[in-house]
Amino acid sequence: MLVAAKEMLEKAREGKYAVGQFNINNLEWTKSVLLTAQELQSPVILGVSEGAGKYMTGFKTVAAMVEAMMEELNITVPVALHLDHGTYDGCYKCIKAGFSSIMFDGSHYPIEENIEKTRELVKIAHAMGLSLEAEVGSIGGEEDGVVGAGECADPAECKAIADLGIDFLAAGIGNIHGKYPANWQGLNFDVLAKVKEAVGDMPLVLHGGTGIPEDMIKKAISLGVAKINVNTECQLSFADATRAYIEAGKDQQGKGFDPRKLLAPGAEAIKATVKEKMELFGSVGKA
Numbered sequence: 053m054l055v056a057a058k059e060m061l062e063k064a065r066e067g068k069y070a071v072g073q074f075n076i077n078n079l080e081w082t083k084s085v086l087l088t089a090q091e092l093q094s095p096v097i098l099g100v101s102e103g104a105g106k107y108m109t110g111f112k113t114v115a116a117m118v119e120a121m122m123e124e125l126n127i128t129v130p131v132a133l134h135l136d137h138g139t140y141d142g143c144y145k146c147i148k149a150g151f152s153s154i155m156f157d158g159s160h161y162p163i164e165e166n167i168e169k170t171r172e173l174v175k176i177a178h179a180m181g182l183s184l185e186a187e188v189g190s191i192g193g194e195e196d197g198v199v200g201a202g203e204c205a206d207p208a209e210c211k212a213i214a215d216l217g218i219d220f221l222a223a224g225i226g227n228i229h230g231k232y233p234a235n236w237q238g239l240n241f242d243v244l245a246k247v248k249e250a251v252g253d254m255p256l257v258l259h260g261g262t263g264i265p266e267d268m269i270k271k272a273i274s275l276g277v278a279k280i281n282v283n284t285e286c287q288l289s290f291a292d293a294t295r296a297y298i299e300a301g302k303d304q305q306g307k308g309f310d311p312r313k314l315l316a317p318g319a320e321a322i323k324a325t326v327k328e329k330m331e332l333f334g335s336v337g338k339a
């Protein structure tokens with residue numbers, strides 16, 4: 053059964069580790085992430101962007117697939133199905149579709165509007181048993197057409213949003229989606245420490261988990277980050293493994309063109325990436 057992400061993230065914050073959010077794109081992605089979480093006895097969050105939801109024909113399909121897959125695979129670790137960077141309308145759709153957690157990304161609105169919309173969605177999400185993530189200070193880079201300039205969050209605004217009773221907060225601290233450019237300045241730990249001071253025990257979320265050096269990940273966790281989002285890194289490992297399979301001509305040998313064979317190296321590569329991240333984040337054995 054799907055669970056809201058509140059409890060697993062509060063435990064993570066207390067235990068000084070982070071739960072990974074791994075974005076899913078299709079059946080292979082979902083299966084690889086769920087099997088790895090079960091094998092490592094780690095809680096996990098499946099992230100679904102609006103673009104990925106549309107690709108999979110809609111949020112209802114996604115929720116039904118995940119629920120059924122968990123049952124068929126006997127997944128017993130805590131799993132949250134979470135809307136990633138949701139719009140106002142997208143949040144309502146996911147609540148209806150059976151998601152267990154939503155992110156409302158109101159970071160591009162003036163702060164007053166972000167507060168008003170977040171306030172309304174928290175009430176509804178909680179009434180339906182879902183957890184809610186809010187965002188202050190946009191995450192840079194591009195993800196599924198959502199483009200953010202990458203600004204550091206204002207701690208006072210973080211407090212105003214946290215006070216609405218949200219469950220966890222994404223605060224921009226110089227992190228961006230996708231690969232980090234060579235001249236990236238790194239995470240801004242001064243801002244992170246100030247945000248933490250302003251919001252107290254609220255679990256914090258680090259987006260743009262792909263390519264952040266290990267020492268920065270560990271420091272971020274020590275400063276209150278309890279959820280780390282990873283998307284691009286699984287896409288890169290899937291693409292690399294698929295390319296290697298085809299370049300080695302394996303799709304031309306026997307029935308190597310069978311989609312179940314063709315997609316297998318990529319699916320295995322996702323498992324390896326998820327395992328590596330769960331070990332780094334410290335969530336192994338925390339189910």
Ligand code: 13P
Nearest residue numbers: 230259260262281283284
């Ligand atoms: P990356 O694609 O950089 O790993 O970021 C993922 C993310 O933050 C999803 O919201």
